[in-house]
Amino acid sequence: MKISGLLKERASFSFEVFPPKIEQSLEPLKETLDQLYRFKPDFISCTYGAGGTNKGRSTELCDMIERSGHDVMPHFTCIGNTKQGVHDFIGEYVSMGVENVLALRGDIPHGLDGTNGDFNNASQLISFIRENFPSLCLGAACYPEKHMEAVSLEEDIKYLKLKQDCGAEFLITQLCHDVEAYESFIDQIRKKQIHLPVIVGIMPALSKDGIIRMTVSNGCSIPRELAEIIGKYGDNPEEFKKAGKEYTIKQILRYKTAGVNGLHIYSLNKYKDIVDILQASDLCR
Numbered sequence: 376m377k378i379s380g381l382l383k384e385r386a387s388f389s390f391e392v393f394p395p396k397i398e399q400s401l402e403p404l405k406e407t408l409d410q411l412y413r414f415k416p417d418f419i420s421c422t423y424g425a426g427g428t429n430k431g432r433s434t435e436l437c438d439m440i441e442r443s444g445h446d447v448m449p450h451f452t453c454i455g456n457t458k459q460g461v462h463d464f465i466g467e468y469v470s471m472g473v474e475n476v477l478a479l480r481g482d483i484p485h486g487l488d489g490t491n492g493d494f495n496n497a498s499q500l501i502s503f504i505r506e507n508f509p510s511l512c513l514g515a516a517c518y519p520e521k522h523m524e525a526v527s528l529e530e531d532i533k534y535l536k537l538k539q540d541c542g543a544e545f546l547i548t549q550l551c552h553d554v555e556a557y558e559s560f561i562d563q564i565r566k567k568q569i570h571l572p573v574i575v576g577i578m579p580a581l582s583k584d585g586i587i588r589m590t591v592s593n594g595c596s597i598p599r600e601l602a603e604i605i606g607k608y609g610d611n612p613e614e615f616k617k618a619g620k621e622y623t624i625k626q627i628l629r630y631k632t633a634g635v636n637g638l639h640i641y642s643l644n645k646y647k648d649i650v651d652i653l654q655a656s657d658l659c660r
């Protein structure tokens with residue numbers, strides 16, 4: 376199933392998982408996936424480790440998901456990748472039956488001043504994959520509160536338009552707790568002729584340290600409502616999780632009300648809390 380085709384019909388619903396370290400078994404993740412499949416996701420996306428450190432693991436995981444009869448969308452980055460390497464790797468995905476890929480630049484590893492590969496940014500990677508694998512449906516990342524390195528949101532949006540021009544067919548947002556910032560971003564990109572459907576990435580607030588780390592390290596804001604939960608329950612993990620789940624449920628409902636093209640849940644490879652959140656937010660299908 377091509378995600379671009381699905382998004383023409385209706386809003387999508389999906390999960391992100393990440394491959395475990397090479398020395399760890401895939402079994403616990405298999406259990407998580409079995410639980411997540413119960414919600415009939417349209418696809419499961421699988422991240423690509425920084426610098427491609429766990430390339431093999433990503434492929435193994437994607438293969439496992441694909442074989443279970445579910446659509447998988449591998450993420451793929453420019454870091455350390457040559458044209459030949461990308462060709463071989465994406466070719467392997469295509470032969471597995473993969474129809475969608477999320478094409479990214481990747482975070483520049485500490486100590487490097489570039490991607491250390493043949494592509495400098497996501498647009499170049501998108502163009503290359505589009506040319507060599509024309510049947511693949513390509514997604515790209517977007518940042519409602521601006522990418523950390525961009526000097527301004529306006530400039531970031533200029534490069535986002537380039538991703539569309541190079542062949543991206545849909546976008547997935549970085550986590551964004553501020554629904555108003557998301558709505559303003561949508562207004563701005565539509566004014567710049569970016570017409571791609573936008574799927575919103577939802578990061579559940581399950582632990583104080585986790586949500587602060589993920590939010591701050593991506594340069595995103597923490598709205599007052601979330602700050603209050605952190606302030607009130609930060610020293611009590613159980614109470615924090617309870618309030619964080621309620622907050623996440625509200626966020627999902629706010630985004631649904633905002634009329635998003637899809638919801639993509641960053642599962643963090645967990646299922647118990649995710650199941651609670653989804654059941655309460657009426658996302659079960």
Ligand code: FAD
Pocket residue numbers: 421422423424425426450451452477478479480481482483495496497498516517522523524525530531534547548549550576
């Ligand atoms: P780009 O679109 O290339 O943008 C990177 C920066 O360069 C931006 O500041 C942009 O404004 C600027 N820029 C873009 N084009 C140009 C140009 N032509 N000239 C000058 N400047 C330019 N990382 C991983 O390592 N693995 C993953 O699996 C992964 N999955 C992700 C999934 C989602 C949904 C999101 C939102 C991010 C994910 N990331 C992942 C993180 C992502 O790789 C980083 O945010 C990275 O720093 C930027 O990637 P990009 O594809 O947005 O890059």
